[in-house]
Amino acid sequence: MKKDSLYHAIHIDIEKCIGCSHCIKVCPTEALHIWDGHSNLNTERCIDCDECYRVCPVGAIQVEDDGLAQIKQFTTKVALIPSVFMGQFPIHVKAREVFKAIQELGFTYVYEVEEGSQLVEDLITEKIENQEKTPIISSFCPAVLRLIQVNFPQFTDNIINLKTPVDITATSIRKQLKHKENVGVFYFTPCSAKITSLKAPIGEEESVLDGVINMDSVFNKIQATLNNVTPTVKKHKKEISNNAIKPDHILWSLTGGEIKNLPGTCLSIDGIKNIISFLDRIETRGCHEIDFLEMKGCDQGCAGGILTPQNRFITAQRLRNRAKYYSEYYNENPEESPIYHTDGISFDEVKTLKIKPRSIIKFDSDPMKALRKMEQSQKIEKILPSLDCGACGFASCKALNRNIIEGKADLEYCFVLQRKKEEIGELTSKESKGVLEKIWGEQKFKNNI
Amino acid sequence: MSGITFTYKIEGGDFVNAGKASSEIKRTLKQLNVAQKTIRRVVVSLYEAEVNIVAHAHRGNIDVAINSENISIILKDEGPGIKDIDKAMEVGFSTASPSVISMGFGAGMGLPNMKKNSDYLNVESEVGVGTTVTIKVALIE
Numbered sequence A: 001m002k003k004d005s006l007y008h009a010i011h012i013d014i015e016k017c018i019g020c021s022h023c024i025k026v027c028p029t030e031a032l033h034i035w036d037g038h039s040n041l042n043t044e045r046c047i048d049c050d051e052c053y054r055v056c057p058v059g060a061i062q063v064e065d066d067g068l069a070q071i072k073q074f075t076t077k078v079a080l081i082p083s084v085f086m087g088q089f090p091i092h093v094k095a096r097e098v099f100k101a102i103q104e105l106g107f108t109y110v111y112e113v114e115e116g117s118q119l120v121e122d123l124i125t126e127k128i129e130n131q132e133k134t135p136i137i138s139s140f141c142p143a144v145l146r147l148i149q150v151n152f153p154q155f156t157d158n159i160i161n162l163k164t165p166v167d168i169t170a171t172s173i174r175k176q177l178k179h180k181e182n183v184g185v186f187y188f189t190p191c192s193a194k195i196t197s198l199k200a201p202i203g204e205e206e207s208v209l210d211g212v213i214n215m216d217s218v219f220n221k222i223q224a225t226l227n228n229v230t231p232t233v234k235k236h237k238k239e240i241s242n243n244a245i246k247p248d249h250i251l252w253s254l255t256g257g258e259i260k261n262l263p264g265t266c267l268s269i270d271g272i273k274n275i276i277s278f279l280d281r282i283e284t285r286g287c288h289e290i291d292f293l294e295m296k297g298c299d300q301g302c303a304g305g306i307l308t309p310q311n312r313f314i315t316a317q318r319l320r321n322r323a324k325y326y327s328e329y330y331n332e333n334p335e336e337s338p339i340y341h342t343d344g345i346s347f348d349e350v351k352t353l354k355i356k357p358r359s360i361i362k363f364d365s366d367p368m369k370a371l372r373k374m375e376q377s378q379k380i381e382k383i384l385p386s387l388d389c390g391a392c393g394f395a396s397c398k399a400l401n402r403n404i405i406e407g408k409a410d411l412e413y414c415f416v417l418q419r420k421k422e423e424i425g426e427l428t429s430k431e432s433k434g435v436l437e438k439i440w441g442e443q444k445f446k447n448n449i
Numbered sequence B: 001m002s003g004i005t006f007t008y009k010i011e012g013g014d015f016v017n018a019g020k021a022s023s024e025i026k027r028t029l030k031q032l033n034v035a036q037k038t039i040r041r042v043v044v045s046l047y048e049a050e051v052n053i054v055a056h057a058h059r060g061n062i063d064v065a066i067n068s069e070n071i072s073i074i075l076k077d078e079g080p081g082i083k084d085i086d087k088a089m090e091v092g093f094s095t096a097s098p099s100v101i102s103m104g105f106g107a108g109m110g111l112p113n114m115k116k117n118s119d120y121l122n123v124e125s126e127v128g129v130g131t132t133v134t135i136k137v138a139l140i141e
């Protein structure tokens, strides 16, 4: 996989974009601004949280989709399914039926991502018990990892150096299938962040996965296959799953799913804005009482991922039902308790590289220069109207301010300052209009009053 | 020497907003690309001093000055003042009220932590009038 660290799986289709600025306003890292009549993505600032995708009224924010064709280059094609995919279907649809439908798409084998959760749980437990630097931060959500890298560099040291269940299960599958020819492992992804982390990994040299399948693009096909099968009612262990995950771990990708069986004091937070305010708080006040922090960028965890077709709350409830069903099943059939294929895997095989800070907050690497820029920025702050109207094409007066300091924008972009400059004769109204046309595109100024 | 300054007003008893000044100064230091460890030391000291005004005094002002070499913070409050400063500096000494303690403050670690984390700490106080705390931390090694 290519190693372009500024790669992101989302991009803006400028033909579709109407320059409405909705996305600019929700971006937590000020990675977007309007220029030339459309939204523009600053790839250094983007953390793949997908917030922009949710608010775009015209579908102009698009997620790269490699499609099903990519699996053809492999002889042995493995689908790696997170439980959240099962949550797209009602409880009466058996896992086995969904797996069969996935096989009909061309996959040789279907494995469940959360097979790797037991090992992760064991290793986190060990770390908590060894009283390592607290709070230990989960490595689960790639958007959160990138957020920490760019906005909270201090906490990069707290991120656990451990792969996620997806990667661990993929490692285990490769071992199990080592006698098979040309194995390709594909993860069914609920979001763009997981695509980015495959194509531009931050905690490893190269991903153990060969590709990702976007959940939304295969859902309809699988649904169609399922409509054609007559449901089997016969109870058989093969119908509940591959028999390799603990019922609790069905909930792994939901909020609270990672901490269910951990010792110590653990906390889970979801939603990127909640995470930002929490991290800001503990960065100021310290955080001694928490051993482990689970943070998932999407509300309801992966059930809220942008590529999951169903409602997040319904998905979460279905998964809780499934977990309950599995656990009752195992209670009745203890001889069939799950078998963990990850048992023989050592920590060395599943540890990650240290995640390095990559601050986007600093004005300059050289503190002297940074100080001078800050002085300049304080002066600009006094001039700008603190209106945060967005007419300059940036999310707020602060965002425009920063971009002026970075040499990427001018004071004239502010429409309030334009009026002032016109008043004192520093700008003609024609020039003002010219600036606005450059930002918002000429089209928006063409209609007659 | 050139530099930047910030001023904050603090209200006694306002635990909701306690920490806002510290949080903003922290952001500024991050923008200045100050070493993480140094930021930590400044923020711990400032936060404790900020909370002391909220917990023990009526109201106060924080004046922060940053230049390329150091940050200096003056926290001046109107309040009961400190009778015995040496005693107040002792680890674990606290006169915090039960209501303050119930909010998780008042472990008597504030002043000792300020001392530990700053390069210069001065506490001046007049009983019945108020307290002035000065904190300085070098920003470059």
Ligand SMILES: Nc1ncnc2c1ncn2[C@@H]1O[C@H](COP(=O)(O)OP(=O)(O)O)[C@@H](O)[C@H]1O
Binding pocket: B048, B052, B053, B055, B056, B057, B077, B079, B080, B081, B082, B088, B089, B093, B094, B095, B096, B105, B106, B107, B108, B109, B110, B111, B112, B131
């Ligand atoms: N600004 C202040 N005004 C009045 N008294 C103060 C002030 N700051 C500290 N003190 C006194 O010093 C004591 C010790 O302060 P500190 O070490 O911060 O512990 P704590 O705040 O947990 O009590 C306080 O309990 C209080 O009696």
Ligand code: SF4
Binding pocket: A012, A016, A017, A018, A019, A020, A021, A022, A023, A024, A038, A039, A055, A056, A057, A058, A059, A060, A061
């Ligand atoms: S939300 Fe953003 S990408 Fe979508 S139309 Fe509006 S400006 Fe364009």
Ligand code: SF4
Binding pocket: A384, A385, A386, A387, A388, A389, A390, A391, A392, A393, A394, A395, A396, A397, A398, A400, A413, A414, A415, A416, A417
């Ligand atoms: S007031 Fe001016 S600087 Fe602030 S957001 Fe509006 S146009 Fe931009």
Ligand SMILES: [Mg+2]
Binding pocket: B048, B051, B052, B055, B106, B108, B109, B110, B111
């Ligand atoms: Mg105190």
